Amino acid sequence: EVQLVQSGAEVKKPGESLKISCQVSGFRFTSYWIGWVRQMPGKALEWVAIIYPGDSDARYSPSFEGRVTISADKSISTAYLQWSSLKASDTAMYYCARQSLRITSFDIWGQGTMVTVSS
Amino acid sequence: SYVLTQPPSVSVAPGQTARITCGGSNIGSKSVHWYQQKPGQAPVLVVYDDSDRPSGIPERFSGSNSGNTATLTISRVEAGDEADYYCQVYDSDSDHWVFGGGTKLTVL
Numbered sequence: 561e562v563q564l565v566q567s568g569a570e571v572k573k574p575g576e577s578l579k580i581s582c583q584v585s586g587f588r589f590t591s592y593w594i595g596w597v598r599q600m601p602g603k604a605l606e607w608v609a610i611i612y613p614g615d616s617d618a619r620y621s622p623s624f625e626g627r628v629t630i631s632a633d634k635s636i637s638t639a640y641l642q643w644s645s646l647k648a649s650d651t652a653m654y655y656c657a658r659q660s661l662r663i664t665s666f667d668i669w670g671q672g673t674m675v676t677v678s679s
Numbered sequence: 680s681y682v683l684t685q686p687p688s689v690s691v692a693p694g695q696t697a698r699i700t701c702g703g704s705n706i707g708s709k710s711v712h713w714y715q716q717k718p719g720q721a722p723v724l725v726v727y728d729d730s731d732r733p734s735g736i737p738e739r740f741s742g743s744n745s746g747n748t749a750t751l752t753i754s755r756v757e758a759g760d761e762a763d764y765y766c767q768v769y770d771s772d773s774d775h776w777v778f779g780g781g782t783k784l785t786v787l
Contacts, residue, residue: 595776597722605714605722605765607776619774622680655721664769664776665712665727672721 562586564594564656564670571676572646579642580673582656589637590614593659595666596630596641600652610659611639646677681770683779690785697753699782701766704747709768711749713742716781717762725764726751753784761786 567581582594595610611618613632620630627650632639639656654673657666684702691697701711711729714722724733726742729749739754753760766779 597778604781605716605767605778607767607778610776619776621775657722663727664710665724665767666714666722667724667727667733669721669723 562658562668564658564668566654566656566670566673569674569676571678573679574647574677575645576677577642577644578646578675579640580654580675582639582641582670584637584639584658587658589632590634591661593661594632594639595657595659596628596639597655597657597666598624598652599655599672605655608654609641613637613639646675648677648679650675651677680773680775681768681777683766683768683777685764685766685779685782687780688783688785690787691753691756692787693756693758695756697756697760697784699751699753699764699766699784701749701751701779702747703749703768706747706749706768707745709744709770711742711744712767713740713751714765714767715760715762716765722765756784756786758786760784 563585565583590613596608598606608624609620609630611630629642656670658668713726715725716722725740729744730742741752763781765781
């Protein structure tokens with residue numbers, strides 16, 4: 561079964577660092593793009609970043625570049641999204657999702673990781 | 680950057696047809712994808728490449744794309760179709776992925 565399983569909910573303070581994960585199974589990790597999508601409470605989906613684990617090629621939304629880092633570990637079929645210094649405005653649900661090489665849609669999604677940043 | 684515009688809400692009676700639009704500059708030249716998101720759940724892909732359906736998605740869901748508007752059409756609407764719907768494209772000019780602002784479908 562094709563699956564993307566994300567790490568659990570996080571509660572952090574402003575200024576703290578965080579790394580959330582997305583472990584995939586049921587398909588070849590290095591043959592698909594893995595993207596991250598943010599959804600702030602009650603708001604729309606926003607594309608954050610995407611990585612091709614085969615060669616670690618990465619793209620960032622201008623809205624998030626410099627604020628987050630996307631990475632991937634091929635040995636454990638896991639993608640990551642990390643922050644070095646969280647802000648309250650980073651509070652949101654973050655989804656990882658799979659995209660094939662040929663079709664630019666996100667066909668399989670993880671269950672989401674809720675990140676809460678509060679003092 | 681490329682912008683996708685959706686109406687905030689669409690209402691339809693059960694059994695009728697719902698049409699949700701997604702506007703963008705020359706969107707007809709891009710591949711448009713549509714997602715359904717129910718409260719508390721992750722999005723689900725319902726239409727890709729303008730008009731194709733993933734396996735398991737009912738034929739009641741269809742899509743079209745021309746000029747400056749793409750449309751998701753849901754025929755014979757059911758109560759279970761009530762959800763938020765998002766369009767999405769890949770903008771090759773900027774090498775960015777873009778989502779629309781979402782449309783809340785209400786089944787009356």
